[in-house]
Amino acid sequence: MSQVNPFIQLCQLVTTQLRLPIGRGSKTLSLIMAFLGAAILGWGMLPPAALARTETPTPTSASIQPYLDGVIQRITEFRLDNGIKFIVLKRDKAPVVSFVTYADVGGADEPNGQTGVAHFLEHLAFKGTTRIGTKDYQAEKPLLDQLDQLFKQIQAAKKAGKQAEVAQLQAEFSKIEAEAASLVKQNELGQIVEQSGGVGLNATTSADATVYFYSFPANKLELWMSLESERFLDPVFREFHKEKDVILEERRLRTDNSPIGKMIEVFLDTAFQVHPYRRPVIGYDEDIRNLTRENVQQFFETYYAPSQLTMAVVGDVDPAKVKELAQVYFGRYKARPAAPTVKAVEPPQKQTREVTLELPSQPWYLEGYHRPGVNHPDDVIYGIIGRLLSDGRTSRLYKSLVEQKQVALSAQGLSGFPGDKHPNLMLFYALSAPGRTVDEVATALRSEIERLKTEPVSAQELDRVKTQSRAELLRSLDSNMGMARSLVEYEVKTGDWRNLFQELEQIAAVTPADIQRVAKATFTAENRTIGRLLTKKD
Structure with a gap:
């Protein structure tokens, strides 16, 4: 590296x-x-x-x-029947448009023992769908399922102290992982965006939210609608274990090998006794290692309900066209129950910590x-x-x-x-x-x-x-x-x-x-x- x-x-x-x-x-x-x-x-x-x-x-x-009044007058908003909210601002000074997908879910929403899952999901959201990022999804899917099963078997063998069995399972895991990797089209989503003139494809995860964003030429509005709707309608969390290694390395750089990172982590853990703000957004090392693709899938299904998503479209667009295309592409999402909210309330602090x-x-x-x-x-x-x-x-x-x-x-x-x-x-x-x-x-x-x-x-x-x-x-x-x-x-x-x-x-x-x-x-x-x-x- x-x-x-x-x-x-x-x-x-x-x-x-x-x-x-x-x-x-x-x-x-x-x-x-x-x-x-x-x-x-x-x-x-x-x-x-x-x-x-x-x-x-x-x-x-x-x-x-006067400037602010003009901006406000050019903003339109609408909500699809499934709950997705759109905010549209027409700005036609240049033929470009910026898009933001705001998922109302962050590190504070994670289940106990699964810290880092929101950030992990953000990484995997760039891996594609059943049509993007794969050479043959029908051949790839059973391999991904096998990897999930092998991971569980490896964890169980480690817990039981069966080192010989662990070695055998890991060898099988590596073989299947290589087969799955041979079917992956690396960074195909990014390549499609870049080849179409898109810039700034990225995302951030915070304690409060996960935000995905990039910009396109104005004539690529429908392409964004297609790509972004598919991304969360039909995601495939491929290269899960490879990405886990990437995230663990991020944690080592940001926290484990960083005095300031360590200080921030223990400081938050001291300042907050109950509220999940005490936990690191990137997750604890042990939690990251134990996360499964099933954990990520369950988190996605719970917290990426349409009612949790808000989209902003700002630039040289026709608001009526945005609404029309949004209904075509994002209207395909089925409404789901509202995600649970953070219930923990930090009690008043009574003495210096x-x-x-x-x-x-x-x-x-x-x-x-x-x-x-x-x-x-x-x-x-x-x-x-x-x-x-x-x-x-x-x-x-x-x-x-x-x-x-x-x-x-x-x-x-x-x-x-x-x-x-x-x-x-x-x-x-x-x-x-x-x-x-x-x-x-x-x-x-x-x-x-x-x-x-x-x-x-x-x-x-x-x-x-x-x-x-x-x-x-x-x-x-x-x-x-x-x-x-x-x-x-x-x-x-x-x-x-x-x-x-x-x-x-x-x-x-x-x-x-x-x-x-x-x-x-x-x-x-x-x-x-x-x-x-x-x-x-x-």
């Missing part, structure tokens, strides 16, 4: 854990990138100046509103506080607090911990960790400066948090942060893909895509008193979880 760039490793680690999509997640995207930059700085790969953000001005409210790891890493300090989910009235206020403390070089944490006190090389934070559909965390983290301790970082960080509770934010500082927040939200809507992902996310998480545009008004309404009220309620010792990543001593 070729060597992986450490920067890519860290990007994968953080996005696996956080998976904050465009839209609400875009508010923290710059923070995440600063986190990545800081970690790379810790590896001696970037100078401190590389952590700077470029802040661009935002249009005035007067110039924004702490976890410390000693690993071959530069020292990091993490501090998290429980906060409500995305639909709470104070959600926007939490976003503003996050920006006040940690958005770029003008933020309070950077100016205090990095520039003035020089206890940290980087100090950042984010709101909505590891997801925001359910009550979650506001997280702060800092990379200690050489010769300074994590306790010094903790003291400096705590002083800035306390300031929010005791001193009203000035009108000038609040206005600057509001401007940044509005600009970030608007920049995420510049592209067809950014708009598509934002529309579906707000539709599913908040119940109405219109909340995407109403958030600008909510940002403008935030007052210094709001910030103090939320800070006093949230930043308490009993609501605090502390993580210390210390350098392992020889």
